[in-house]
Amino acid sequence: MKLRTFKGGIHPPDNKHWTSHKAIEDCPLPDELVVPLSQHIGAPSVACVEVGQHVAKGQEIGSAKGFVSVPVHASTSGEVVAIENRPHPFGTPLPAVVIKPDGEDSWSSNLQFTDPGSLTSDELIEKVRQAGVVGMGGAAFPAHVKMSPPPEKPIHTLLFNGVECEPYLTSDHRMMLEESERVLQGVALLQYVYGAERVVIGIEANKPDAIALLKKQCADAAVEILPLQVKYPQGAEKQLIFAATGREVPSGGLPMDVGVAVHNVSTAAAVTDAVMLGRPLIERVCTVTGPAIKEPKNLRIRIGMSLSHLVEVCGGLVEEPGKIILGGPMMGFTQVGLDVPVIRGSSGLLLLREEDIANSPEGPCIRCARCVQACPMNLMPTTIAAYARRDLVEETEEYCAMDCIECGSCSYVCPASIPLVQLIRHGKAAVLAKKRNALL
Amino acid sequence: MSQQLYLSSSPHVHSGETTPSVMRAVLYSLVPACGVAVYFFGIPALSVLLIATLGCLATEVVCQRLMRQPVTIADGSAAITGVLLALNLPPTSPWWLTLLGAVIAIAVGKQVYGGLGSNPFNPALVARVVLLISFPVQMTTWSAPAPLGSGLDLVTTATPLGEWKNAVMLTGAMPAEMQGSMAGYFLGNMPGCIGEVSALALLLGAGYLFYRRILTWHIPATYVGTVVLLSGAFWLINPAKYPNPVFHLVTGGLVLGAFYMATDMVTTPVSIRGMLIFGVGCGVLTVLIRLFGGYPEGVSFAILLMNAATPLIDRYTKPRTFGTARQGGSV
Numbered sequence: 163m164k165l166r167t168f169k170g171g172i173h174p175p176d177n178k179h180w181t182s183h184k185a186i187e188d189c190p191l192p193d194e195l196v197v198p199l200s201q202h203i204g205a206p207s208v209a210c211v212e213v214g215q216h217v218a219k220g221q222e223i224g225s226a227k228g229f230v231s232v233p234v235h236a237s238t239s240g241e242v243v244a245i246e247n248r249p250h251p252f253g254t255p256l257p258a259v260v261i262k263p264d265g266e267d268s269w270s271s272n273l274q275f276t277d278p279g280s281l282t283s284d285e286l287i288e289k290v291r292q293a294g295v296v297g298m299g300g301a302a303f304p305a306h307v308k309m310s311p312p313p314e315k316p317i318h319t320l321l322f323n324g325v326e327c328e329p330y331l332t333s334d335h336r337m338m339l340e341e342s343e344r345v346l347q348g349v350a351l352l353q354y355v356y357g358a359e360r361v362v363i364g365i366e367a368n369k370p371d372a373i374a375l376l377k378k379q380c381a382d383a384a385v386e387i388l389p390l391q392v393k394y395p396q397g398a399e400k401q402l403i404f405a406a407t408g409r410e411v412p413s414g415g416l417p418m419d420v421g422v423a424v425h426n427v428s429t430a431a432a433v434t435d436a437v438m439l440g441r442p443l444i445e446r447v448c449t450v451t452g453p454a455i456k457e458p459k460n461l462r463i464r465i466g467m468s469l470s471h472l473v474e475v476c477g478g479l480v481e482e483p484g485k486i487i488l489g490g491p492m493m494g495f496t497q498v499g500l501d502v503p504v505i506r507g508s509s510g511l512l513l514l515r516e517e518d519i520a521n522s523p524e525g526p527c528i529r530c531a532r533c534v535q536a537c538p539m540n541l542m543p544t545t546i547a548a549y550a551r552r553d554l555v556e557e558t559e560e561y562c563a564m565d566c567i568e569c570g571s572c573s574y575v576c577p578a579s580i581p582l583v584q585l586i587r588h589g590k591a592a593v594l595a596k597k598r599n600a601l602l
Numbered sequence: 603m604s605q606q607l608y609l610s611s612s613p614h615v616h617s618g619e620t621t622p623s624v625m626r627a628v629l630y631s632l633v634p635a636c637g638v639a640v641y642f643f644g645i646p647a648l649s650v651l652l653i654a655t656l657g658c659l660a661t662e663v664v665c666q667r668l669m670r671q672p673v674t675i676a677d678g679s680a681a682i683t684g685v686l687l688a689l690n691l692p693p694t695s696p697w698w699l700t701l702l703g704a705v706i707a708i709a710v711g712k713q714v715y716g717g718l719g720s721n722p723f724n725p726a727l728v729a730r731v732v733l734l735i736s737f738p739v740q741m742t743t744w745s746a747p748a749p750l751g752s753g754l755d756l757v758t759t760a761t762p763l764g765e766w767k768n769a770v771m772l773t774g775a776m777p778a779e780m781q782g783s784m785a786g787y788f789l790g791n792m793p794g795c796i797g798e799v800s801a802l803a804l805l806l807g808a809g810y811l812f813y814r815r816i817l818t819w820h821i822p823a824t825y826v827g828t829v830v831l832l833s834g835a836f837w838l839i840n841p842a843k844y845p846n847p848v849f850h851l852v853t854g855g856l857v858l859g860a861f862y863m864a865t866d867m868v869t870t871p872v873s874i875r876g877m878l879i880f881g882v883g884c885g886v887l888t889v890l891i892r893l894f895g896g897y898p899e900g901v902s903f904a905i906l907l908m909n910a911a912t913p914l915i916d917r918y919t920k921p922r923t924f925g926t927a928r929q930g931g932s933v
Contacts, residue, residue: 486607579620
């Protein structure tokens with residue numbers, strides 16, 4: 163049977179063989195943890211501890227401000243040695259709480275086991291918010307916001323993203339294999355909140371072991387394990403929804419507009435910890451990989467560990483990296499150095515050598531149309547980019563720049579090496595700026 | 603820790619396919635057609651190929667030097683224009699005519715618009731049509747093939763399409779007997795342009811481009827399909843006057859045009875629907891010119907006319923954005 167998928171997309175080498183067979187290892191604690199107060203879209207949290215104060219593992223150290231915001235917690239027990247601006251994955255130094263671990267790694271006594279059956283849906287959502295659970299796929303959007311759709315948007319399909327279509331990354335894959343019970347418990351908890359008619363876990367067909375395991379464990383439950391065609395970006399939200407339900411999220415809309423809610427499988431595991439154990443999101447699995455890393459590994463890391471610590475735990479460098487990427491090679495962010503901490507959205511640390519980096523000189527567009535055929539949103543990337551380059555804002559918008567999901571497929575295939583995604587981002591920013599100005 | 607880190611917007615990996623690698627593949631794919639041409643037409647064909655290619659490269663260098671632009675002949679696009687121009691010329695084309703064609707193709711067909719990617723018309727076809735109109739005698743002096751080693755000299759004769767058009771103009775009916783056979787036409791044993799004679803060699807090269815995913819089926823299939831359907835309709839109406847579709851396929855420049863000239867990326871639409879419209883348009887124009895026009899062959903004119911329509915086609919065949927209804931607005 164032909165596997166379900168979406169139209170367009172590309173087939174980059176997946177390079178998952180470095181780590182896909184390697185069990186998750188606990189990353190030892192470093193001498194210092196730098197926990198940024200800003201880890202996702204939405205308002206940054208505000209420090210609620212003082213320098214010199216002792217904090218327990220899981221204790222709230224940053225309070226949420228606003229609805230689209232979640233608190234931040236201490237990733238281990240120890241002393242707060244500084245609250246100051248520190249290098250951050252977003253590029254500029256941002257406020258962070260610096261903790262010197264005491265080596266005890268002892269949990270806060272406030273955290274306790276709860277029987278989820280005793281909780282109402284709203285209480286459950288509040289627990290998820292308090293635990294600082296965010297989407298673990300990369301964007302780190304606060305999970306409790308997604309869990310509270312307005313009543314006029316009923317959710318009939320609850321979809322879990324186990325696709326992991328980014329090359330190199332295997333953290334979700336290992337989570338499904340090694341932590342399937344936590345994942346499935348979270349699936350059940352989220353289903354309790356949404357009350358959806360259909361619950362689906364979408365997994366790319368290149369992870370047959372995970373598909374087989376989850377199928378076995380879900381044999382009795384009403385959870386559908388859906389193998390999907392191996393194609394990038396199969397894990398992009400809109401493309402995953404299309405593959406699983408045949409419905410297109412309307413332009414400018416959200417999954418709930420087609421009655422779907424999507425969560426990452428690792429987010430489901432974090433929900434389990436939050437609800438059952440009261441444990442906040444202070445750790446995650448991160449794939450540390452790439453040709454410049456001596457021993458690529460899947461590490462269970464604490465939020466706030468520095469990239470250099472992760473590299474050290476993985477045996478150090480084979481050679482000097484040419485590019486440091488947090489996330490995958492298609493949508494990850496380049497870093498200015500290894501002194502940056504990992505945050506909740508850090509699904510992978512990829513170190514490329516200079517020779518692995520795509521940097522052929524840009525040439526003129528030869529109108530080969532590869533970008534048009536690769537675009538999973540059915541856009542004309544070369545046309546949008548040409549308008550965006552010339553700051554023709556109206557035309558940029560007319561060619562649906564705002565629908566671009568920035569997956570990078572167009573840039574990947576472009577024989578002229580035109581930075582299409584970068585130009586389109588520039589164009590999107592110009593369109594947004596124009597809209598803001600129109601409102602003033 | 604080295605201080606030399608690359609910082610850039612995602613994505614951080616690339617397919618490795620570059621403009622020069624695409625152009626090289628197209629050049630490789632033309633090797634069989636060039637080989638067959640040299641086999642059937644000998645040294646004259648070889649010299650046309652060399653003069654056209656070197657002429658195009660030289661013109662590109664001169665133009666870019668004059669405009670103080672970086673010289674980009676290494677990207678292979680000028681070489682392709684040269685080879686395609688040669689394939690669109692008669693094997694007896696005198697050296698000055700070939701060279702003039704090369705200068706027109708690159709200078710007038712490409713560089714005046716800003717070079718690679720900016721030209722609206724297929725440069726090789728621009729040159730061919732300018733030459734055809736300006737030097738009709740030299741451009742329509744065809745020779746029967748004289749395969750290497752056969753000891754034959756090139757003898758002037760008419761192309762199959764020309765033979766048919768003459769007969770129809772004189773008698774209003776098909777010629778009683780054509781000089782060649784369909785199989786012979788297919789293999790390349792017929793008078794014609796250097797590159798149009800062997801449909802087989804061209805298809806071999808096109809197969810390689812399909813394999814490399816440089817060519818997609820959309821334009822060639824709709825172009826050839828439209829010619830077959832439309833010429834078939836005329837043939838069914840009056841088989842005494844109109845040749846059958848197979849004749850249309852294997853004679854003249856249809857295969858060369860459909861697989862190599864009408865698929866020039868720069869001058870054809872970028873959307874799938876646009877490509878289909880482009881192919882159908884080329885097919886209709888080709889059949890109309892062949893059957894009712896003044897020239898026996900219509901492929902070059904058809905493609906150039908559709909090149910002119912390309913910006914318009916692109917404008918009206920914007921793909922439907924995911925999550926929107928076809929006529930704009932949301933789903």
